[in-house]
Amino acid sequence: MTVQRADARRNHALILAVAEKEVAAHGANASLEQIARTAGVGSATVRRHFPSRRALLSAVFGKRIDDLRARAVDLAEADDPRAALLDWLSALTAYATSARGMADALLQDGGDDADHADACSLRLGGAVDPLLRRAVRAGAVAPEVTTADLITLVTGLALATEHHPNPAAEANRLLTLTVRGISPQS
Amino acid sequence: MTVQRADARRNHALILAVAEKEVAAHGANASLEQIARTAGVGSATVRRHFPSRRALLSAVFGKRIDDLRARAVDLAEADDPRAALLDWLSALTAYATSARGMADALLQDGGDDADHADACSLRLGGAVDPLLRRAVRAGAVAPEVTTADLITLVTGLALATEHHPNPAAEANRLLTLTVRGISPQS
DNA sequence: TGCTAAGTGGCGGGGTCCTCCGTATCGTAC
DNA sequence: GTACGATACGGAGGACCCCGCCACTTAGCA
Structure with missing residues (x-):
């Protein structure tokens, strides 16, 4: 090699x-x-x-992942930490629903013993972490929330709306619902 | 016939x-x-x-669906509407994560042109509707939320946590997160 | 210009889904 | 008790897919 x-x-x-x-x-x-x-x-x-279907998917969506990372970096300096995070989540949702199979790619790494070097979600997580921590410091997000949580939630949304007539719109609607909370009551 | x-x-x-x-x-x-x-x-x-894989899955999980329906009926008369709904969501999450493939079964009906008579999610939705509407009347849930939304969210959670070491626990954790909201801010 | 290792592609095995069709069996009518 | 017709069965076969193997080609160095 x-x-x-x-x-x-x-x-x-x-x-x-x-x-x-x-x-x-x-x-x-x-x-x-x-x-x-x-x-x-x-x-x-x-x-x-x-070697694996996952490797192929990972490569296919590599560019999109990079886009999202770049987006996260940009947003890390925005004025409103909360809005910045929500913006990014929205972008992630749009990507995940528009690109069929991306959600699966994001999920299934870590499932097997593959090298985590090029695992999609890890690469994403690193870039988003600053964004999330800033939102936490601003009091907009509970401190126990992790980037993995966010990614898991959004990919779940994408998967669950895949068979919907208009996946992107539906996923986005459910995202705002998730952000606000089904029943906050705090 | x-x-x-x-x-x-x-x-x-x-x-x-x-x-x-x-x-x-x-x-x-x-x-x-x-x-x-x-x-x-x-x-x-x-x-x-x-005739279809979906039909088989639907039949396989018929009993569990019935259990959940019964649970919903029971909870419909509980004291606290919000707690009742959350109880039921928790039960749904537990079922969906414990039974591999149930999430897929719940999702993929309506995707094709099959007869909706025995579609899983519809059967569920009907039973949960009273529960949800009561919670809405109590002001615990926004009025635009539908039962389909709830089921979609939970199945998404189940799908997204499927490859996790401990799917049930993880899904439940994310459920509470979803209930409270990632960033309520209200 | 040769040589060698990296790279290639086709083949075969094992698996699944799905359809068609001859056949066995059930239930009934006599 | 028997004969018959509709109903249900199961195996064969085609199309597809994933996967591993191995003889062959070709790029790049000396």
């Missing part, structure tokens, strides 16, 4: 590009076979570059 | 019993083929009694 060969790098990019479209069209369990066929490579090659 | 033949009824019950164990063991996408094999019937027979 000194350095990847040129053709390998090319195939990697090609497969990734095809996989993006395929996952967008058919969700998290798109056919790896079909991806290989469309990309014009053998199915073994797909498996070689992405 | 005058009346089912005796052997058909027997097979129906047999398949259901096997399916319960199999779903408990392997989740919502247990192998129908395996169920048929264990039950000692042809795979076509399974499909004849339960």
Whole structure:
């Protein structure tokens, strides 16, 4: 594993590009076979570059994850800590519902013993942590809430609204409900 | 379709019993083929009694659904409307997390054009509605909240915590978080 | 220009879902 | 008690998928 060969790098990019479209069209369990066929490579090659379906999903959504991280960094300096956090949650919800399969990708890392280096949710969590802690310091969020909690909640929302006529709208509605609380009563 | 033949009824019950164990063991996408094999019937027979996987799941969790309905009826007369609703939500969470695949069953009805007669969530919703409306009248819950919202939220929680070391505990923790609100601010 | 290791792709095995169709069985009418 | 028709059964077969193996090609270095 000194350095990847040129053709390998090319195939990697090609497969990734095809996989993006395929996952967008058919969700998290798109056919790896079909991806290989469309990309014009053998199915073994797909498996070689992405040993598990999770690895593929993780790579596919890598860019979106980066976008969200960048967004979190931007928002970390906004005036209103609470609004900033809510903004970011809303963005996460939009991403998670628009990109079919992203929710699954976010969830299922940590489930198996995979290397956590490129695990989606961890990469996200790190970037959001400052945002959350600032909101906590401002008294807008209870101190025991973790970034993992937030991500889990939103991905759950995305999963649960997947079969809805308008997932994004529904998820967003439920998000505001979750933010306000079903029955705060405090 | 005058009346089912005796052997058909027997097979129906047999398949259901096997399916319960199999779903408990392997989740919502247990192998129908395996169920048929264990039950000692042809795979076509399974499909004849339960045309879709959803139909099978719906039947499998029918009893639990009934339990939850009964629970809702009981709680409908409790002293504290808010506590009653929260009680029921907690029960739903416990069920949804303990029974692997139940969350999927609750979600995916309505997704396709199936007959909604025996759809899980509808059967649940009807029973919970009084509970919810009472809580709304008591001012504990915002009036625009629907039973479908509650069920969606909880199933989302169950799905999102499925890969957690201790799903039930985690889901319950997140439920209280959702009830109180991430950031109520009111 | 050769050589070697990295990379490839096709094949076969095992599994699932689903449909079709010949056959066995139940329940009834005689 | 028997014969018959509708009902229900189960196995075969096609299409698809995931996965591992292994002979072959090709890139990149000397």
